[in-house]
Amino acid sequence: MRETVQIPPISLIQRFAWAYAAVLFVVTLLGYIPGLSDAEGFTFGIFKLDIVDDALHLGSALWAAGAAWHSTRAAAFYFKAFGAIYFFDGVLGFFLGQGYLDGGIFTQGVTPIDWGTKFAANLPHLLLGGAAMYIGFVLSRKFTDHA
Numbered sequence: 001m002r003e004t005v006q007i008p009p010i011s012l013i014q015r016f017a018w019a020y021a022a023v024l025f026v027v028t029l030l031g032y033i034p035g036l037s038d039a040e041g042f043t044f045g046i047f048k049l050d051i052v053d054d055a056l057h058l059g060s061a062l063w064a065a066g067a068a069w070h071s072t073r074a075a076a077f078y079f080k081a082f083g084a085i086y087f088f089d090g091v092l093g094f095f096l097g098q099g100y101l102d103g104g105i106f107t108q109g110v111t112p113i114d115w116g117t118k119f120a121a122n123l124p125h126l127l128l129g130g131a132a133m134y135i136g137f138v139l140s141r142k143f144t145d146h147a
Contacts, residue, residue, distance in 0.1 A: 010068075013140050017068030017075040020082075020132070024061035027124075028054050052102050060086075072143055079136025087129025093122040 030036055031049045043049050049057075060082060067078035089099040097111030097118060098104035104111075113121075 011072040011075070011143050013072045013075045013079070013135065013143050014068045016135050016139075017064045017078055020078075020128070021061045021064035021068060023128075024057050024064060028057040028061060050102075056101055072140070076136050076140035076143075079132040079140065081136075083129045083132030083134075083136055085129070086125045087133060090122040090125030090129055093125065094118050099125070 030043050031054065037043045040048075063082065064075075064078055067074040085101070089101045092105060093099035095118075096105060097113045098108050099122070100106070
């Protein structure tokens, strides 16, 4: 007689973490897709992604995937921590022209960039970080008492 293995259902929070892993993995690959970067290396003409950015995005993708695979609680923690880290980086980049995740604020200091470019360049971190904090701090409470 065959024994059946019960696979626990995956929660909505874990599904969101898998989605974040996929998005961040795609972001890692953007600079390597022909036609998406200009001659100066700006992806979509806005983002200057380098090997440090790629490593951060890939690390964030792997962190999301590991959390999604492990448990709802791990995924909720991921969203709380990742969200706060990325959102604050976006706020800093918006006001000072450089964020801290890639070390820009430390190596280049406050950078005078027009407000439109600052907004466009930091919007992904503000949106991803803000949504992640909502998922981690608000939505996850509906799925576990331990998140």
